[in-house]
Every structure is written in structure tokens, then in C-alpha cells.
Amino acid sequence: MIFRDYKNTFRVKEILIHSFAWLCLASFPLFISFSIVNELHPISFVRVLLPPILFYVNYMLLVPNLLLKKRIFMYLGASIAFLIGFEVLALQIPTLIPIDQLELSQNGFLYKIRYVVIGFALTAFFLFGGIVRLMKHIYIRDKALQQKDIRKTRTELEYLKAQLNPHFLFNSLNCIYSLVRDNSREASNAVIILSELMRYTLYESNQDRVLLSKDIENIKNYVSLQKLRLSNSEKVHLKIKGDFDKQRIAPLIMMTFIENAFKYGTDFDGRTEVNIVIQVIGNHLFFDISNLRGNRNIDKNNSGIGLNNVNGRLNLLYPHTHRLEINKGNNIFNVKLHLTLD
Structure with missing residues (x-):
């Protein structure tokens, strides 16, 4: 048409x-x-x-x-x-x-x-x-x-979004389950935070671009939710620098890396160490996240969904304006992402 x-x-x-x-x-x-x-x-x-x-x-x-x-x-x-x-x-x-x-x-x-x-x-x-x-x-x-390439790109993006949202909610629900199972008093607070996460995921993330401030607010909520179930939450650090009020970004790009850091960087005793730095300089976004590798077994069939998904979205949405580095050390998993924002 x-x-x-x-x-x-x-x-x-x-x-x-x-x-x-x-x-x-x-x-x-x-x-x-x-x-x-x-x-x-x-x-x-x-x-x-x-x-x-x-x-x-x-x-x-x-x-x-x-x-x-x-x-x-x-x-x-x-x-x-x-x-x-x-x-x-x-x-x-x-x-x-x-x-x-x-x-x-x-x-x-x-x-x-x-x-x-x-x-x-x-x-x-x-x-x-x-x-x-x-x-x-x-x-x-x-x-x-x-026009054919545009239609193909839109179809691929819709598929990736449809795949990503359940993946995100599944990880969040696992967190709630852990709190309820342990009879934690924080379970009710976690439900409130989860409702905010779901609202953003279901409504805001359907757009091609969202305000970076909203995406970062969603990250703050998710980190807060994860801290509720950790036995050493003081080892989780989130630093945000720069002016990002008017910048826009594709939704949930950074969230996938953060999810994986908590999911595969937490041991059976609920201990982890995650360091997240988000810095905005002009129209450039620098994202750095590192986590200790947990001692849980990684499901090879499912562990790649999030990373493959976000890598595909980056190639479609920021084909020539992003640089992604993933480093897998002996005990530390580190991701560096540089985006040139629209």
C-alpha cells in the first residue's frame, strides 16, 4: 500500500x-x-x-x-x-x-x-x-x-520484540517466586515494582524509540527488584551519568544484558556482584556491565535467546552506529556497548 x-x-x-x-x-x-x-x-x-x-x-x-x-x-x-x-x-x-x-x-x-x-x-x-x-x-x-527491506526489517523487529517480552517477564516472575517461596516481607513491594516493569514492557516497549529517561527508570526498577532477593545486595552497583532527559533509544536494549548478569551471575546462595555504568555524552551512550560468574549450570538451549535477540535488534536498529564487546573471563563476564543515539 x-x-x-x-x-x-x-x-x-x-x-x-x-x-x-x-x-x-x-x-x-x-x-x-x-x-x-x-x-x-x-x-x-x-x-x-x-x-x-x-x-x-x-x-x-x-x-x-x-x-x-x-x-x-x-x-x-x-x-x-x-x-x-x-x-x-x-x-x-x-x-x-x-x-x-x-x-x-x-x-x-x-x-x-x-x-x-x-x-x-x-x-x-x-x-x-x-x-x-x-x-x-x-x-x-x-x-x-x-521498501521490501523496510518491511522485512519491521517484521524481524516485531518478531524479536514478541520473543523478548516473554523472556523479560519470565525472569521477573522467577524473582517474585523466590521471594514468595522464602516468605519474604518484600514480596508485596516486589509485586508493585513488577507491575511497573510490566506496564513499561507491555506498553512503552512497543514503540520504535522511547525516552532514554524512561528506559533507565525501568532499569532502576528491575535492579531494585533483583536486590530484594539477594543476600548481598550491597554488591550491586548502578551508576548513571550525563544528561539523558531528551535522548531517545530503542527499548530494552540494555535490559537484556542486565537480566543475564543477574540470572547467570548469582550463585545458589543468592550472592552476586554486578556493576552497571550508564553514561551519556552528547548523543553517545556508553553502557558497561560486569558480573561474577555464578556456580549454577547454564541452560545452553535458552541462555542465548536474550543475547542473540539484542544482537539482532542492534544490527537492525543501529546497523552502523553501535559497537558491542562481550568479554568472557575466567570469573567475570563483561559487556560494553557504545550507541550513537538518534
Whole structure:
């Protein structure tokens, strides 16, 4: 639908541009003819029609029906035959105007090469029509491919979002379950925080871009939720630097790394050590997170969902404006992300 609307708009612009161009082009020879003979001979209007006829025969008939269908030899043969026939006919038109009115000496250079000049000019209009049509074809083809890529990208992003939201909520619910199982007094507070997380995930994260301030607020809530279940919450540090009130970012990009840090960096006794730094300098965001590796077994079937997801989203949303580094040491897992914000 979008591409069809674009084609209609392009068609209207094309008609307007062509009409204006031919109007200007026709006015010039008519003005010259009137200046020479002090009148507009009817044959002058006939001559004005020759260039557009040549142009559109190639533009609307020969190129789309032969050349673009790769019938190259047929196109060349038809073009040569048409040009020869048309120019033979066209060369008879000037003889209808008395030559003495044109004040050209029959011994002059211009008079002697008049047929060459006329033939060259007519051939130029014919070739120009073909060139313009080829340029139009290439432009429309590239635009169609661009629209196709946009639709593909949107489909992939929707799939990744649909995959990411359950992944995020599943990890949050695990946290609530741990608190309820331990009869923690913080369970009710955790439910309130979870409701805020769910509101952001279900409503805000459906947008292509959100305010960075809201995304960071969501991160604060998530970190607060995780601290409730940890036995050494003082080992969790979140530092935020810079002015981010007016910046926008794709939602939940940083959250995936934070989730993994808590999920795989916590041991069976509920101990972990997570350090998160988010810094904004101008329109550049620097995200750094490191965590101690926990002693729990990692489910290889599910552990890659979040990282693969966010890596795919980064490639789609920030194809040339992000740098991601993942370092897996013996005991420390570290992620560094640099984003150029929109």
C-alpha cells in the first residue's frame, strides 16, 4: 500500500515535470522562428512536436517493451528502423518554409550541414528518452527494494520484540517466586515494582524509540527488584551519568544484558556482584556491565535467546552506529556497548 501510494505520487510529479520541460523547450524554437520571419508559420508547430514524438516512442514503447525485457537486438533493430524512417520524413518539413525567409546562404556552412544537424538533434532526443526511461526504471526498482527491506526489517523487529517480552517477564516472575517461596516481607513491594516493569514492557516497549529517561527508570526498577532477593545486595552497583532527559533509544536494549548478569551471575546462595555504568555524552551512550560468574549450570538451549535477540535488534536498529564487546573471563563476564543515539 505504501509503495502504491508512492508510485501514484511519483506519477503525478513525473507528468508535471515533463509538461513543464516540454513547454519550456517548445517556447524557445517558436520564439526564434517568430524573430526570424515575423510570424508563426503553421509548420513551426509541427516541428515543435518532433522532439516529444521521438522522446516518447523510445520512453514509452521501445525501452519498456523491448530493452527492459532483454530483447536487445530487437530493440536496436527497431530503433534504427524508426530513426531512419522518422528522420527521412522530418527532413522534408523544412522545405515547406521558403528558404529565402531563413536568410541562409546556400553556399554557407550551416546550410550544407543542415541535414546532419537536424539528424543529430532528432537522434539526441530519441536517445535521451531511452536514458530517462532507464533511469526511471532503476530508481523505481531501487525504491521497491528499499521498501521490501523496510518491511522485512519491521517484521524481524516485531518478531524479536514478541520473543523478548516473554523472556523479560519470565525472569521477573522467577524473582517474585523466590521471594514468595522464602516468605519474604518484600514480596508485596516486589509485586508493585513488577507491575511497573510490566506496564513499561507491555506498553512503552512497543514503540520504535522511547525516552532514554524512561528506559533507565525501568532499569532502576528491575535492579531494585533483583536486590530484594539477594543476600548481598550491597554488591550491586548502578551508576548513571550525563544528561539523558531528551535522548531517545530503542527499548530494552540494555535490559537484556542486565537480566543475564543477574540470572547467570548469582550463585545458589543468592550472592552476586554486578556493576552497571550508564553514561551519556552528547548523543553517545556508553553502557558497561560486569558480573561474577555464578556456580549454577547454564541452560545452553535458552541462555542465548536474550543475547542473540539484542544482537539482532542492534544490527537492525543501529546497523552502523553501535559497537558491542562481550568479554568472557575466567570469573567475570563483561559487556560494553557504545550507541550513537538518534
